[in-house]
Amino acid sequence: MTDQDEPPVAENDPAPTPFAAPGPCRVTAYRGVSLIDGTGAPVRHGMAVVTDGPVIEAVVPDADLGPSGPPGAETVDARGAFLLPGLVDAHQHLSTPPNRAQAEAMMRRQVYGGVTAIREMAGDLRQMADLARAALVGEIPGPDVHCAALMAGPGFFDDPRTHQVTQGAAPGAVPWMRAVDEGTDLRLAVAAARGTGAVAIKIYADLDASLVRRIAAEAHHQGMLVWAHAAVFPAMPGEVVAAGVDVVSHVHMLVHELSGDRPVSYRRQREHLADAYRRFLDAPEDALDPLFEDMRRRGTVLDATASLVARMPSGAPGAAELAPRVLRRLIGRARRAGVTICAGTDYETSPRDRFPALHDELRYLVRSMEMAPHEAVRAATTAGAAAIGLQDTVGTVEPGKRADFVIVDADPYEDIDHLRRIVTTVKRGRRHDRADYHRADYDRSDHDAQAAGTGAGTGKGAPDGR
Numbered sequence: 001m002t003d004q005d006e007p008p009v010a011e012n013d014p015a016p017t018p019f020a021a022p023g024p025c026r027v028t029a030y031r032g033v034s035l036i037d038g039t040g041a042p043v044r045h046g047m048a049v050v051t052d053g054p055v056i057e058a059v060v061p062d063a064d065l066g067p068s069g070p071p072g073a074e075t076v077d078a079r080g081a082f083l084l085p086g087l088v089d090a091h092q093h094l095s096t097p098p099n100r101a102q103a104e105a106m107m108r109r110q111v112y113g114g115v116t117a118i119r120e121m122a123g124d125l126r127q128m129a130d131l132a133r134a135a136l137v138g139e140i141p142g143p144d145v146h147c148a149a150l151m152a153g154p155g156f157f158d159d160p161r162t163h164q165v166t167q168g169a170a171p172g173a174v175p176w177m178r179a180v181d182e183g184t185d186l187r188l189a190v191a192a193a194r195g196t197g198a199v200a201i202k203i204y205a206d207l208d209a210s211l212v213r214r215i216a217a218e219a220h221h222q223g224m225l226v227w228a229h230a231a232v233f234p235a236m237p238g239e240v241v242a243a244g245v246d247v248v249s250h251v252h253m254l255v256h257e258l259s260g261d262r263p264v265s266y267r268r269q270r271e272h273l274a275d276a277y278r279r280f281l282d283a284p285e286d287a288l289d290p291l292f293e294d295m296r297r298r299g300t301v302l303d304a305t306a307s308l309v310a311r312m313p314s315g316a317p318g319a320a321e322l323a324p325r326v327l328r329r330l331i332g333r334a335r336r337a338g339v340t341i342c343a344g345t346d347y348e349t350s351p352r353d354r355f356p357a358l359h360d361e362l363r364y365l366v367r368s369m370e371m372a373p374h375e376a377v378r379a380a381t382t383a384g385a386a387a388i389g390l391q392d393t394v395g396t397v398e399p400g401k402r403a404d405f406v407i408v409d410a411d412p413y414e415d416i417d418h419l420r421r422i423v424t425t426v427k428r429g430r431r432h433d434r435a436d437y438h439r440a441d442y443d444r445s446d447h448d449a450q451a452a453g454t455g456a457g458t459g460k461g462a463p464d465g466r
Contacts, residue, residue: 012309012347016138017137017138017139017141018138018139018182019135019138019140019141019432020137020429020430021053021054021136021138021427021428021429021430021431022053022054022352022429023053023368024052024053024073025052025053026052026429027050027051027052027057027070027072027074028050028051028074028075028076028429029048029049029050029051029065029069029070029071029073029074029076030048030050030051030076030078030083030407030426031048031062031065031069031073031075031076031077031078031079032046032047032048032077032078032079032080033047033048033049033062033078033079033081033083033407034046034047034063034080034081034082034083035047035049035059035081035083035084035397036083036084036085036397036412036413037084037085037377037396037397037398038084038085038381038395038396038397039135039142039382039396039398040378041298043082043411043413046061046062046063047059047060047061047062047083048060048061048062048064048065048069049083049405050065050070050073051403051426051429052429053403053429054402054403054429054430055400055401055402055403055429056078056397056398056399056400056401056402056403057399058399059357059397059398059399060159064081071358076431078407078423080226080409081407081408081409081423082407082408082409082410082411082412082418083397083399083405083406083407084377084381084397084405084406084408084412085381085385085395085396085404085405085406086115086116086117086143086381086405086406086426086427087113087114087115087116087343087358087380087381087384087406087419088115088116088118088119088342088343088380088383088384088385088387088388088394088395089110089115089117089119089143089301089343089344089345089356089357089358089380089382089384090116090118090119090223090247090342090344090383090384090387090388091119091121091249091303091344091345091346092118092119092120092121092345092346092348093120093121093122093123093126093346093370094106094107094120094122094123094128094131094145094346094348095120095123095124095125095127095131095165096122096124096161096164096165097124097125097161097164097165098123098124098125098127098164098165098167100131103128104129104131104140104142105351106348106351106356107131107135107140107142107143107145107281108140108141108143108435108437109354109355109356110142110143110356110358111135111141111142111143111425111427111432111434112357112422112425112436112437113354113355113356113357113359113420113422113425113436114143114358114406114408114419114422114425115143115358115425116143116144116394116404116405116406116425116427116466117143117144117145117384117385117388117390117394117404118143118144118146118147118401119146119147119148119200119303119344119383119387119388120132120143120145120146120147120148120204121148121175121202121227121249121344121346122147122149122165122177122204123147124164124165124166124167124176125147125149125176125196125197125198126176126196128145128147129147129196129197130147131145131194132144132145132147132197138430141432143427144427144428145198146199146200146388147196147197147198147199148176148198148199148200148201148227149174149175149176149177149178149193149196149198149200149201149202150178150201150202150204151178151179151180151193151201151202151203151204151207151215152172152178152179152180152203152204152205152207152232152266153178153179153180153181153205153206153207153265154172154181154206155206155264155267156172156179156204156205156206156266156267157171157172157179158171158179159171162177164266165177174210175189175193175195175196176193176198177191178192178193178197180207180211180215181211182211186214186215186218187218187222190215190218190219190222190224191222193224194222194223194224197364198224198260199224199227199388199389200219200224200227200246201215201216201219201224201225201226201227202227202228203215203226203227203228203229203232203240203243203245204207204228204229204232204266205229205232205233205265205266205267206232206233206234206265206266207232207234208234208235209234209235209236209239209240209242209243211235212228212232212235212239212240212243212245213242213243213244215230215236215243216243216244216245217244220244225246225247225389226243226244226245226246226247227239227245227246227247227248227249227387228243228245228247228248228249228254229248229249229250229253229266230248230249230250230251230253230254230461231253231254231256231257232266233256233262233263233264233265233267233268233269234262234263234264234265235260236256236257236262237253237254237256237257237291238257238291238294241291241294241295241298241300242294244298244300245274245300246300246301246387246389247300247301247302247303247342247387248295248300248301248303249303249305249344249346250303250304250305250309250346250352251302251304251305251306251327251330251331251334252309252323252326252327252330253269253289254276254288254291254330255273255276255279255280255326255330256269256272256276256277257288257291258276258280258283258287258288258416259272259275259276259279261310262290266364269431270316270319271316272316273316274316274317274318274319275320277319277322277323277326278322280326280329280330281325281326281329282372284432285329285333286333288330288333289333289337292333292334292336292337292339293337295334295337295339296337296338297338298318299340299341300340301337301339301340301341301343301383301386301387302339302340302342303342303344303387304327304331304334304335304341304342304343304344304365304379305344305345305346305361306327306331306361306364306365306368306369307345307357307361307363307364308322308345308346308347308359309327309367310323310324310327310368311347311365312343312399316443324368327368327369328350328355328368328369328370329368330368331365331371334387335371335375340383340386341357341375341379341383342379342380342383342384342386342387343361343362343365343376343379343380343383343384343389343463344361344362345357345358345361347449352361358380359417359419359420361380362376362377362379362380362416362419363416363417365416366378366416367416373412373413373414373415373416375412376416377412377413377416377419380458381395381396382395383395383397386432402428402439403426403427403428404427404428405425405426406419406422406424406425406426406427407422407423407424407425408420408421408422408423409421409423409441422434424458
Protein backbone atom coordinates (compact mmCIF):
# COMPACT_ATOMS: atom_id res chain seq x y z
CA MET A 1 0.00 0.00 0.00
CA THR A 2 1.36 3.44 -0.91
CA ASP A 3 0.77 6.63 1.01
CA GLN A 4 -1.83 7.56 -1.60
CA ASP A 5 -3.71 4.34 -0.85
CA GLU A 6 -4.15 5.12 2.85
CA PRO A 7 -7.70 6.15 3.77
CA PRO A 8 -8.16 9.81 4.62
CA VAL A 9 -8.62 10.76 8.26
CA ALA A 10 -12.16 11.93 8.87
CA GLU A 11 -12.50 15.35 10.45
CA ASN A 12 -14.58 13.94 13.29
CA ASP A 13 -12.15 11.11 14.16
CA PRO A 14 -11.29 11.36 17.87
CA ALA A 15 -7.93 12.85 18.76
CA PRO A 16 -5.44 10.72 20.69
CA THR A 17 -6.15 10.70 24.40
CA PRO A 18 -4.14 13.33 26.27
CA PHE A 19 -1.89 10.89 28.14
CA ALA A 20 -1.63 8.16 25.51
CA ALA A 21 1.59 6.23 25.01
CA PRO A 22 3.47 7.16 21.84
CA GLY A 23 3.22 4.79 18.91
CA PRO A 24 6.07 2.90 17.26
CA CYS A 25 8.67 4.97 15.42
CA ARG A 26 8.37 7.80 17.94
CA VAL A 27 11.98 7.65 19.11
CA THR A 28 13.30 9.50 22.15
CA ALA A 29 16.85 9.49 23.48
CA TYR A 30 17.42 10.25 27.17
CA ARG A 31 21.06 11.29 27.19
CA GLY A 32 23.82 11.60 29.74
CA VAL A 33 22.09 9.76 32.57
CA SER A 34 23.55 7.85 35.47
CA LEU A 35 21.79 4.52 35.08
CA ILE A 36 20.42 2.30 37.83
CA ASP A 37 19.11 -0.47 35.59
CA GLY A 38 17.59 -2.73 38.26
CA THR A 39 19.60 -5.80 37.28
CA GLY A 40 21.96 -5.54 40.23
CA ALA A 41 24.69 -3.90 38.18
CA PRO A 42 26.45 -0.89 39.70
CA VAL A 43 25.45 2.62 38.68
CA ARG A 44 26.70 3.39 35.17
CA HIS A 45 27.40 7.03 34.43
CA GLY A 46 27.25 8.72 31.04
CA MET A 47 24.60 6.41 29.61
CA ALA A 48 21.76 6.90 27.14
CA VAL A 49 18.36 5.18 27.07
CA VAL A 50 16.57 5.17 23.71
CA THR A 51 12.84 4.45 23.52
CA ASP A 52 10.78 3.58 20.48
CA GLY A 53 7.15 4.23 21.29
CA PRO A 54 6.35 2.32 24.50
CA VAL A 55 9.45 0.09 24.39
CA ILE A 56 13.11 0.54 25.34
CA GLU A 57 15.10 0.14 22.14
CA ALA A 58 18.67 0.61 23.37
CA VAL A 59 20.73 1.20 26.51
CA VAL A 60 24.21 2.36 25.48
CA PRO A 61 27.03 4.66 26.51
CA ASP A 62 25.97 8.15 25.55
CA ALA A 63 29.09 8.64 23.46
CA ASP A 64 27.94 5.82 21.15
CA LEU A 65 25.03 7.97 19.94
CA GLY A 66 27.30 10.69 18.58
CA PRO A 67 26.60 14.42 18.89
CA SER A 68 23.23 14.40 17.10
CA GLY A 69 21.76 11.15 18.42
CA PRO A 70 19.57 8.67 16.51
CA PRO A 71 18.16 10.08 13.24
CA GLY A 72 14.79 11.72 13.78
CA ALA A 73 14.83 11.16 17.52
CA GLU A 74 13.70 13.63 20.13
CA THR A 75 16.55 14.30 22.55
CA VAL A 76 16.08 14.77 26.29
CA ASP A 77 19.19 16.20 27.93
CA ALA A 78 19.36 14.43 31.32
CA ARG A 79 23.00 15.04 32.14
CA GLY A 80 23.62 14.83 35.88
CA ALA A 81 20.35 12.99 36.53
CA PHE A 82 19.74 9.39 37.60
CA LEU A 83 17.44 7.07 35.64
CA LEU A 84 15.97 3.96 37.28
CA PRO A 85 13.02 1.62 36.68
CA GLY A 86 9.52 2.89 37.39
CA LEU A 87 8.31 2.37 40.95
CA VAL A 88 5.66 -0.19 41.90
CA ASP A 89 3.35 0.19 44.89
CA ALA A 90 2.60 -3.44 45.60
CA HIS A 91 -0.39 -2.86 47.90
CA GLN A 92 -3.11 -0.32 47.22
CA HIS A 93 -6.88 0.04 47.71
CA LEU A 94 -7.90 2.95 45.51
CA SER A 95 -11.44 1.64 45.13
CA THR A 96 -12.29 1.05 48.81
CA PRO A 97 -14.62 2.81 49.17
CA PRO A 98 -15.38 3.65 45.54
CA ASN A 99 -14.75 7.35 44.91
CA ARG A 100 -13.91 8.14 41.30
CA ALA A 101 -12.64 11.69 41.79
CA GLN A 102 -10.43 10.72 44.71
CA ALA A 103 -9.05 7.67 42.91
CA GLU A 104 -8.18 9.74 39.83
CA ALA A 105 -6.41 12.32 41.98
CA MET A 106 -4.41 9.62 43.74
CA MET A 107 -3.48 7.96 40.45
CA ARG A 108 -2.34 11.28 39.02
CA ARG A 109 -0.16 11.93 42.06
CA GLN A 110 1.25 8.41 41.86
CA VAL A 111 2.43 8.61 38.26
CA TYR A 112 3.87 12.11 38.68
CA GLY A 113 5.48 10.76 41.85
CA GLY A 114 7.36 8.03 39.98
CA VAL A 115 4.88 5.16 40.38
CA THR A 116 4.23 3.39 37.07
CA ALA A 117 2.29 0.36 38.39
CA ILE A 118 0.23 -0.67 41.40
CA ARG A 119 -1.35 -3.83 42.75
CA GLU A 120 -4.97 -3.03 43.59
CA MET A 121 -5.54 -5.49 46.39
CA ALA A 122 -9.33 -5.83 46.12
CA GLY A 123 -12.10 -3.28 46.05
CA ASP A 124 -14.94 -2.32 43.74
CA LEU A 125 -13.55 -3.73 40.52
CA ARG A 126 -16.43 -2.26 38.54
CA GLN A 127 -14.91 1.16 39.16
CA MET A 128 -11.31 0.00 39.15
CA ALA A 129 -11.58 -1.78 35.81
CA ASP A 130 -12.61 1.47 34.15
CA LEU A 131 -9.91 3.46 35.95
CA ALA A 132 -7.34 0.90 34.82
CA ARG A 133 -8.62 1.16 31.25
CA ALA A 134 -8.60 4.95 31.35
CA ALA A 135 -4.99 5.04 32.57
CA LEU A 136 -3.93 2.40 30.05
CA VAL A 137 -5.28 4.26 27.01
CA GLY A 138 -4.25 7.66 28.37
CA GLU A 139 -7.58 9.27 29.16
CA ILE A 140 -6.21 10.07 32.61
CA PRO A 141 -2.66 10.13 34.02
CA GLY A 142 -1.99 7.18 36.24
CA PRO A 143 -0.01 4.01 36.79
CA ASP A 144 -0.90 0.68 35.25
CA VAL A 145 -3.33 -1.09 37.58
CA HIS A 146 -3.25 -4.83 38.30
CA CYS A 147 -6.33 -5.88 40.24
CA ALA A 148 -7.20 -8.75 42.56
CA ALA A 149 -10.59 -10.32 43.16
CA LEU A 150 -11.07 -11.34 46.79
CA MET A 151 -12.12 -14.70 48.20
CA ALA A 152 -12.86 -15.27 51.88
CA GLY A 153 -14.98 -17.41 54.13
CA PRO A 154 -18.67 -16.46 54.48
CA GLY A 155 -18.16 -15.10 58.00
CA PHE A 156 -16.03 -12.23 56.69
CA PHE A 157 -18.79 -10.58 54.71
CA ASP A 158 -20.44 -8.68 57.53
CA ASP A 159 -17.39 -6.38 57.35
CA PRO A 160 -18.71 -2.92 56.34
CA ARG A 161 -16.00 -2.56 53.69
CA THR A 162 -17.53 -5.41 51.75
CA HIS A 163 -20.80 -3.46 51.57
CA GLN A 164 -18.97 -0.36 50.32
CA VAL A 165 -17.46 -2.20 47.36
CA THR A 166 -20.52 -4.21 46.35
CA GLN A 167 -23.16 -1.47 46.37
CA GLY A 168 -26.24 -2.64 44.46
CA ALA A 169 -25.42 -6.30 45.09
CA ALA A 170 -24.99 -8.71 47.98
CA PRO A 171 -21.57 -8.84 49.66
CA GLY A 172 -19.98 -12.20 49.04
CA ALA A 173 -22.15 -12.94 46.02
CA VAL A 174 -20.28 -10.94 43.37
CA PRO A 175 -17.35 -12.19 41.30
CA TRP A 176 -14.87 -9.61 42.62
CA MET A 177 -15.76 -10.22 46.30
CA ARG A 178 -16.72 -13.88 46.72
CA ALA A 179 -17.67 -15.91 49.77
CA VAL A 180 -16.33 -19.44 49.39
CA ASP A 181 -16.66 -22.65 51.37
CA GLU A 182 -16.20 -26.37 50.75
CA GLY A 183 -19.30 -26.44 48.55
CA THR A 184 -18.19 -23.61 46.21
CA ASP A 185 -17.54 -24.50 42.58
CA LEU A 186 -14.08 -22.95 42.48
CA ARG A 187 -13.69 -23.49 38.76
CA LEU A 188 -16.66 -21.20 38.08
CA ALA A 189 -15.77 -18.77 40.88
CA VAL A 190 -12.25 -18.24 39.53
CA ALA A 191 -13.53 -17.95 35.95
CA ALA A 192 -16.01 -15.29 37.06
CA ALA A 193 -13.24 -13.42 38.86
CA ARG A 194 -11.18 -13.43 35.66
CA GLY A 195 -14.14 -11.86 33.92
CA THR A 196 -13.90 -8.77 36.14
CA GLY A 197 -10.49 -7.97 34.67
CA ALA A 198 -8.65 -9.19 37.77
CA VAL A 199 -5.23 -10.75 37.21
CA ALA A 200 -5.07 -12.39 40.65
CA ILE A 201 -7.13 -13.98 43.38
CA LYS A 202 -6.57 -12.48 46.83
CA ILE A 203 -7.06 -15.04 49.57
CA TYR A 204 -8.14 -13.00 52.55
CA ALA A 205 -9.80 -14.48 55.62
CA ASP A 206 -11.62 -17.30 57.42
CA LEU A 207 -10.29 -20.15 55.30
CA ASP A 208 -8.62 -23.39 56.35
CA ALA A 209 -5.45 -24.75 54.81
CA SER A 210 -7.21 -27.24 52.55
CA LEU A 211 -9.42 -24.60 50.96
CA VAL A 212 -6.49 -22.19 50.56
CA ARG A 213 -4.64 -24.92 48.64
CA ARG A 214 -7.64 -25.61 46.41
CA ILE A 215 -8.20 -21.92 45.60
CA ALA A 216 -4.52 -21.40 44.78
CA ALA A 217 -4.40 -24.49 42.57
CA GLU A 218 -7.50 -23.51 40.60
CA ALA A 219 -6.38 -19.91 40.17
CA HIS A 220 -3.00 -21.02 38.86
CA HIS A 221 -4.70 -23.55 36.58
CA GLN A 222 -6.65 -20.69 35.01
CA GLY A 223 -3.57 -18.52 34.59
CA MET A 224 -4.16 -16.17 37.51
CA LEU A 225 -1.73 -15.08 40.20
CA VAL A 226 -2.49 -15.80 43.86
CA TRP A 227 -1.98 -13.13 46.49
CA ALA A 228 -2.76 -13.75 50.15
CA HIS A 229 -2.49 -12.33 53.61
CA ALA A 230 0.37 -13.97 55.48
CA ALA A 231 -2.22 -15.72 57.63
CA VAL A 232 -5.92 -16.05 56.84
CA PHE A 233 -7.01 -17.97 59.95
CA PRO A 234 -7.60 -20.64 60.66
CA ALA A 235 -4.86 -21.19 58.00
CA MET A 236 -1.53 -20.18 59.50
CA PRO A 237 1.48 -18.59 57.71
CA GLY A 238 3.31 -21.83 56.96
CA GLU A 239 0.13 -23.31 55.50
CA VAL A 240 -0.48 -20.25 53.33
CA VAL A 241 3.07 -20.42 51.95
CA ALA A 242 2.84 -24.20 51.43
CA ALA A 243 -0.34 -23.66 49.39
CA GLY A 244 1.85 -22.12 46.69
CA VAL A 245 0.66 -18.51 46.77
CA ASP A 246 2.77 -16.05 44.78
CA VAL A 247 2.83 -13.15 47.27
CA VAL A 248 2.07 -12.89 50.99
CA SER A 249 1.19 -9.52 52.53
CA HIS A 250 1.80 -8.00 55.98
CA VAL A 251 5.08 -9.22 57.43
CA HIS A 252 3.95 -8.74 61.03
CA MET A 253 1.39 -11.53 60.65
CA LEU A 254 4.16 -14.09 60.21
CA VAL A 255 4.66 -14.11 64.00
CA HIS A 256 1.55 -16.25 64.29
CA GLU A 257 3.58 -19.16 62.95
CA LEU A 258 5.08 -19.45 66.45
CA SER A 259 1.79 -18.94 68.21
CA GLY A 260 0.43 -21.60 70.47
CA ASP A 261 -3.07 -20.36 69.62
CA ARG A 262 -4.83 -20.70 66.29
CA PRO A 263 -7.45 -17.93 66.03
CA VAL A 264 -10.72 -19.42 64.89
CA SER A 265 -11.42 -16.45 62.61
CA TYR A 266 -9.53 -13.64 60.94
CA ARG A 267 -11.30 -11.03 63.05
CA ARG A 268 -10.15 -12.63 66.29
CA GLN A 269 -6.47 -12.38 65.43
CA ARG A 270 -5.96 -9.03 67.13
CA GLU A 271 -6.84 -10.57 70.47
CA HIS A 272 -3.77 -12.79 70.07
CA LEU A 273 -1.35 -10.30 68.48
CA ALA A 274 0.46 -8.93 71.54
CA ASP A 275 1.02 -12.44 72.87
CA ALA A 276 2.24 -13.56 69.47
CA TYR A 277 4.65 -10.61 69.35
CA ARG A 278 6.05 -11.44 72.80
CA ARG A 279 6.41 -15.12 71.92
CA PHE A 280 8.31 -14.18 68.79
CA LEU A 281 10.64 -11.75 70.60
CA ASP A 282 11.33 -14.33 73.32
CA ALA A 283 12.11 -17.05 70.78
CA PRO A 284 15.57 -17.56 69.24
CA GLU A 285 16.22 -15.08 66.45
CA ASP A 286 16.27 -17.88 63.88
CA ALA A 287 12.95 -19.37 64.97
CA LEU A 288 11.18 -18.44 61.73
CA ASP A 289 14.12 -19.18 59.44
CA PRO A 290 12.53 -22.47 58.21
CA LEU A 291 9.50 -20.47 57.03
CA PHE A 292 11.68 -17.89 55.31
CA GLU A 293 13.73 -20.63 53.69
CA ASP A 294 10.52 -22.19 52.35
CA MET A 295 9.49 -18.81 50.94
CA ARG A 296 12.87 -18.37 49.29
CA ARG A 297 12.77 -21.86 47.80
CA ARG A 298 9.27 -21.39 46.42
CA GLY A 299 9.92 -17.85 45.18
CA THR A 300 7.19 -16.43 47.43
CA VAL A 301 7.38 -12.64 47.43
CA LEU A 302 6.90 -10.82 50.75
CA ASP A 303 4.81 -7.62 50.65
CA ALA A 304 5.96 -6.19 53.97
CA THR A 305 3.70 -3.07 54.37
CA ALA A 306 6.02 -2.11 57.23
CA SER A 307 5.15 1.57 57.57
CA LEU A 308 1.44 0.75 57.77
CA VAL A 309 1.96 -1.05 61.06
CA ALA A 310 4.03 1.85 62.36
CA ARG A 311 1.48 4.50 61.29
CA MET A 312 -1.71 2.97 62.60
CA PRO A 313 -2.77 1.63 66.00
CA SER A 314 -2.97 -2.12 65.87
CA GLY A 315 -6.18 -2.30 67.89
CA ALA A 316 -4.43 -4.98 69.92
CA PRO A 317 -3.62 -3.88 73.48
CA GLY A 318 0.10 -4.03 74.17
CA ALA A 319 1.14 -4.70 70.57
CA ALA A 320 1.94 -1.21 69.28
CA GLU A 321 5.05 -0.64 71.40
CA LEU A 322 6.46 -4.03 70.39
CA ALA A 323 5.82 -3.61 66.67
CA PRO A 324 9.08 -1.82 65.62
CA ARG A 325 11.28 -4.53 67.19
CA VAL A 326 9.12 -7.26 65.69
CA LEU A 327 9.20 -5.72 62.21
CA ARG A 328 12.95 -5.11 62.32
CA ARG A 329 13.70 -8.72 63.24
CA LEU A 330 11.24 -10.19 60.73
CA ILE A 331 12.49 -8.11 57.81
CA GLY A 332 16.11 -8.68 58.80
CA ARG A 333 15.70 -12.45 58.90
CA ALA A 334 13.76 -12.46 55.62
CA ARG A 335 16.53 -10.45 53.95
CA ARG A 336 19.18 -12.79 55.35
CA ALA A 337 17.29 -15.80 54.00
CA GLY A 338 17.10 -14.27 50.51
CA VAL A 339 13.34 -13.72 50.43
CA THR A 340 12.26 -11.23 47.78
CA ILE A 341 10.69 -8.24 49.56
CA CYS A 342 8.51 -5.83 47.62
CA ALA A 343 7.34 -2.39 48.72
CA GLY A 344 3.62 -2.08 49.40
CA THR A 345 1.77 0.55 51.38
CA ASP A 346 -1.91 -0.40 51.96
CA TYR A 347 -2.69 3.28 52.50
CA GLU A 348 -2.35 6.65 50.84
CA THR A 349 -1.03 9.85 52.34
CA SER A 350 -3.19 12.94 52.77
CA PRO A 351 -4.40 14.56 49.54
CA ARG A 352 -2.38 17.64 50.61
CA ASP A 353 0.84 15.63 50.51
CA ARG A 354 2.81 16.14 47.31
CA PHE A 355 4.03 12.54 47.10
CA PRO A 356 2.32 9.14 47.21
CA ALA A 357 2.64 6.83 50.19
CA LEU A 358 5.25 4.61 48.54
CA HIS A 359 7.92 7.21 49.30
CA ASP A 360 7.08 6.98 53.00
CA GLU A 361 7.30 3.18 52.90
CA LEU A 362 10.75 3.35 51.31
CA ARG A 363 11.93 5.91 53.85
CA TYR A 364 10.68 3.66 56.67
CA LEU A 365 12.39 0.58 55.25
CA VAL A 366 15.71 2.42 55.14
CA ARG A 367 15.61 4.53 58.29
CA SER A 368 13.72 2.21 60.64
CA MET A 369 14.20 -1.27 59.18
CA GLU A 370 17.93 -0.84 58.43
CA MET A 371 17.53 -1.67 54.75
CA ALA A 372 20.19 -0.18 52.48
CA PRO A 373 18.87 2.36 49.93
CA HIS A 374 19.77 0.09 47.01
CA GLU A 375 17.71 -2.71 48.61
CA ALA A 376 14.74 -0.38 49.05
CA VAL A 377 14.98 0.70 45.41
CA ARG A 378 14.97 -2.96 44.39
CA ALA A 379 11.91 -3.57 46.59
CA ALA A 380 10.05 -0.84 44.69
CA THR A 381 11.21 -1.86 41.21
CA THR A 382 12.34 -5.38 40.33
CA ALA A 383 10.62 -6.98 43.33
CA GLY A 384 7.43 -5.04 42.61
CA ALA A 385 7.50 -6.30 39.04
CA ALA A 386 7.87 -9.86 40.35
CA ALA A 387 4.88 -9.37 42.64
CA ILE A 388 2.64 -8.59 39.66
CA GLY A 389 4.16 -11.36 37.56
CA LEU A 390 5.70 -8.98 35.03
CA GLN A 391 9.39 -9.39 35.74
CA ASP A 392 9.96 -10.21 32.06
CA THR A 393 8.25 -6.97 30.97
CA VAL A 394 9.05 -4.25 33.51
CA GLY A 395 11.21 -3.72 36.59
CA THR A 396 14.54 -3.25 34.84
CA VAL A 397 15.85 -0.82 32.23
CA GLU A 398 16.91 -3.10 29.39
CA PRO A 399 16.32 -3.27 25.63
CA GLY A 400 13.01 -4.89 24.83
CA LYS A 401 11.47 -4.03 28.19
CA ARG A 402 8.58 -1.61 28.50
CA ALA A 403 9.64 2.03 28.72
CA ASP A 404 8.66 2.51 32.37
CA PHE A 405 11.26 4.50 34.28
CA VAL A 406 11.76 7.56 36.43
CA ILE A 407 14.45 10.26 36.29
CA VAL A 408 15.56 12.02 39.48
CA ASP A 409 18.16 14.74 39.90
CA ALA A 410 20.19 13.09 42.68
CA ASP A 411 21.44 9.61 43.58
CA PRO A 412 18.81 7.55 45.49
CA TYR A 413 21.55 5.11 46.53
CA GLU A 414 23.04 7.92 48.63
CA ASP A 415 19.73 9.01 50.17
CA ILE A 416 16.41 7.27 49.58
CA ASP A 417 14.64 10.65 49.79
CA HIS A 418 16.35 11.60 46.54
CA LEU A 419 13.58 9.60 44.89
CA ARG A 420 11.37 12.59 45.67
CA ARG A 421 13.54 14.81 43.47
CA ILE A 422 11.70 13.73 40.36
CA VAL A 423 12.36 15.30 37.00
CA THR A 424 10.05 13.11 34.95
CA THR A 425 8.27 9.77 35.03
CA VAL A 426 8.14 7.80 31.79
CA LYS A 427 5.29 5.30 31.60
CA ARG A 428 4.92 3.22 28.44
CA GLY A 429 7.19 5.75 26.73
CA ARG A 430 5.01 8.75 27.62
CA ARG A 431 6.63 11.49 29.73
CA HIS A 432 4.93 12.88 32.81
CA ASP A 433 7.14 15.83 33.73
CA ARG A 434 7.03 16.74 37.39
CA ALA A 435 6.89 20.42 36.46
CA ASP A 436 3.51 19.77 34.85
CA TYR A 437 2.20 18.39 38.15
CA HIS A 438 3.17 21.59 39.94
CA ARG A 439 1.85 23.74 37.09
CA ALA A 440 -1.54 22.04 37.30
CA ASP A 441 -1.63 22.85 41.01
CA TYR A 442 -1.02 26.52 40.22
CA ASP A 443 -3.78 26.48 37.61
CA ARG A 444 -6.17 24.83 40.04
CA SER A 445 -5.29 27.35 42.74
CA ASP A 446 -6.08 30.22 40.36
CA HIS A 447 -9.36 28.61 39.35
CA ASP A 448 -10.40 27.95 42.96
CA ALA A 449 -9.55 31.49 44.01
CA GLN A 450 -11.61 32.96 41.18
CA ALA A 451 -14.50 30.62 41.89
CA ALA A 452 -14.44 31.78 45.50
CA GLY A 453 -14.72 35.39 44.38
CA THR A 454 -11.27 36.41 45.52
CA GLY A 455 -10.10 37.76 42.18
CA ALA A 456 -6.84 36.67 40.61
CA GLY A 457 -5.15 33.62 41.99
CA THR A 458 -2.13 33.79 44.22
CA GLY A 459 0.01 31.52 42.07
CA LYS A 460 0.61 29.22 45.06
CA GLY A 461 0.05 25.51 44.71
CA ALA A 462 -0.88 23.00 47.34
CA PRO A 463 1.29 23.09 50.45
CA ASP A 464 4.45 21.02 50.33
CA GLY A 465 4.17 17.54 51.72
CA ARG A 466 6.85 15.48 53.35
